[in-house]
Amino acid sequence: MTARLKDPTTRATITVAGDHSVRIERIFNAPRAQVWKAFTDPALVAQWWGRGHTLDIERMEVRRGGHWRFVEHTPGGREGFEGRYREVTPPERLVSTFEWDGMPGYVAVNDATFVDLGDGRTRVVTVCLFHTTAERDGMLKSGMEGGLNESYAALDRVLAAATAP
Amino acid sequence: MTARLKDPTTRATITVAGDHSVRIERIFNAPRAQVWKAFTDPALVAQWWGRGHTLDIERMEVRRGGHWRFVEHTPGGREGFEGRYREVTPPERLVSTFEWDGMPGYVAVNDATFVDLGDGRTRVVTVCLFHTTAERDGMLKSGMEGGLNESYAALDRVLAAATAP
Numbered sequence: 420m421t422a423r424l425k426d427p428t429t430r431a432t433i434t435v436a437g438d439h440s441v442r443i444e445r446i447f448n449a450p451r452a453q454v455w456k457a458f459t460d461p462a463l464v465a466q467w468w469g470r471g472h473t474l475d476i477e478r479m480e481v482r483r484g485g486h487w488r489f490v491e492h493t494p495g496g497r498e499g500f501e502g503r504y505r506e507v508t509p510p511e512r513l514v515s516t517f518e519w520d521g522m523p524g525y526v527a528v529n530d531a532t533f534v535d536l537g538d539g540r541t542r543v544v545t546v547c548l549f550h551t552t553a554e555r556d557g558m559l560k561s562g563m564e565g566g567l568n569e570s571y572a573a574l575d576r577v578l579a580a581a582t583a584p
Numbered sequence: 585m586t587a588r589l590k591d592p593t594t595r596a597t598i599t600v601a602g603d604h605s606v607r608i609e610r611i612f613n614a615p616r617a618q619v620w621k622a623f624t625d626p627a628l629v630a631q632w633w634g635r636g637h638t639l640d641i642e643r644m645e646v647r648r649g650g651h652w653r654f655v656e657h658t659p660g661g662r663e664g665f666e667g668r669y670r671e672v673t674p675p676e677r678l679v680s681t682f683e684w685d686g687m688p689g690y691v692a693v694n695d696a697t698f699v700d701l702g703d704g705r706t707r708v709v710t711v712c713l714f715h716t717t718a719e720r721d722g723m724l725k726s727g728m729e730g731g732l733n734e735s736y737a738a739l740d741r742v743l744a745a746a747t748a749p
Contacts, residue, residue, distance in 0.1 A: 484688035505689020516689050523649035524670020524681050526691040528715055550693055550713050 430568050433559075439552050441559065443545040445571050449578035451535040454543065455510035457577055458531070464489075467573035470566055482507055487515065502526070517547075525554055595733050598724075604717050606724065608710040610736050614743035616700040619708065620675035622742055623696070629654075632738035635731055647672055652680065667691070682712075690719055 436442035447454050457463045461476045468474055469491035478488040481504060488501040502516035505528065513531045518524070527549050534542040549555040601607035612619050622628045626641045633639055634656035643653040646669060653666040667681035670693065678696045683689075692714050699707040714720040 484685060503683070503688050514689060516691055518668070520649060523668050524679060524693065526681055526693075528689065528691075548715050550715060 429572075431564070431571055433564055433567075435555075436546055439550065439555050440546055440548045441555060443547065443567065444542060446536070446540055446542050447571075447575065447578055448540055449582055450539055451510050451533050451541045453578060453581055454541040455513075455533055457574060457581070458513060458533075458543075459507070459509070463577055463581075466577045467570055469493075470569035471573045480504070526550070527554070527558070594737075596729070596736055598729055598732075600720075601711055604715065604720050605711055605713045606720060608712065608732065609707060611701070611705055611707050612736075612740065612743055613705055614747055615704055616675050616698050616706045618743060618746055619706040620678075620698055622739060622746070623678060623698075623708075624672070624674070628742055628746075631742045632735055634658075635734035636738045645669070691715070692719070692723070 431443050431445040434442050449457075457467065459481045461479045464479065465474045465476050468489060473492040475490040475492075476487075477490060478486050478501075480486055483504055483506060485504045485507075486501065487504070488499065491498045491500070499520035501518055501520075504513075504515045506512055506514040511533050513533075515529055517527045517529050527547050529545055529547050531543060531545040534544065536542055547555075547558070549558065596608050596610040599607050614622075622632065624646045626644045629644065630639045630641050633654060638657040640655040640657075641652075642655060643651050643666075645651055648669055648671060650669045650672075651666065652669070653664065656663045656665070664685035666683055666685075669678075669680045671677055671679040676698050678694075678698075680694055682692045682694050692712050694710055694712050696708055696710040699709065701707055712720075712723070714723065
């Protein structure tokens with residue numbers, strides 16, 4: 420608890436939110452406009468989304484109905500991910516679908532809310548909705564939490580660079 | 585009831601199958617191999633999928649992970665639909681996602697099973713899984729049943745032409 424109070428940004432909190440959803444919370448040390456930009460500007464997303472790995476942004480049309488497709492270069496090969504934007508409401512809400520090439524046709528919805536904490540920090544709350552409980556549990560067991568924390572740590576570095584004097 | 589016994593192929597049976605799914609059943613007067621072909625051959629799909637309207641098959645990669653995208657020419661304009669194949673197991677199972685351009689980011693899964701009835705007819709059972717109950721109910725109220733029956737009637741004609749001597 421002390422560690423989290425001293426540095427509340429170092430890990431995401433993942434909780435089960437319903438039969439087939441999870442809720443992810445993470446605080447970032449940057450104003451909301453900058454965090455929003457880091458989620459929606461392809462040049463910035465490329466620097467953190469793939470856990471620090473090289474990321475090809477093949478498609479990223481940040482508007483309702485637009486598609487996205489990223490390819491992450493991992494030590495084991497290339498991993499493709501894609502989806503479509505359901506809602507883009509700057510700087511507060513970004514809703515999109517998520518599908519990994521390794522499990523085609525299994526589509527989750529990521530509903531992200533950006534909360535201005537009023538002290539220069541931003542809380543990002545993402546509700547991930549799956550079609551079934553089994554899909555949710557499969558994602559939780561897949562190492563999602565580790566990968567997410569690696570990506571968010573990379574995002575911390577992107578935001579620190581952006582806010583550096 | 586009598587009408588259904590006399591001609592059991594003229595309409596689909598749609599029932600609620602769970603909190604966020606529906607089950608659709610329809611019998612076709614054609615052998616399973618021909619029904620399977622009508623669902624997976626782009627030249628045939630173009631003739632029935634769009635309720636008898638002109639249908640552009642922009643993409644149709646019938647294999648696990650492949651994408652599909654159709655554009656239907658309706659009296660009111662063009663309507664785009666797309667998705668991806670999760671499972672392709674000829675001639676018995678076809679699982680794919682479904683998304684209408686008008687509601688981007690709302691993705692249903694259509695899990696279709698083709699049952700050989702042993703008398704030259706085929707029952708197609710499709711379970712449609714939505715992310716939420718509201719999405720399912722919205723689809724039911726959207727006129728899905730009418731559109732589906734129009735498409736299946738067009739499919740009857742395609743199958744009759746294929747089996748004609």
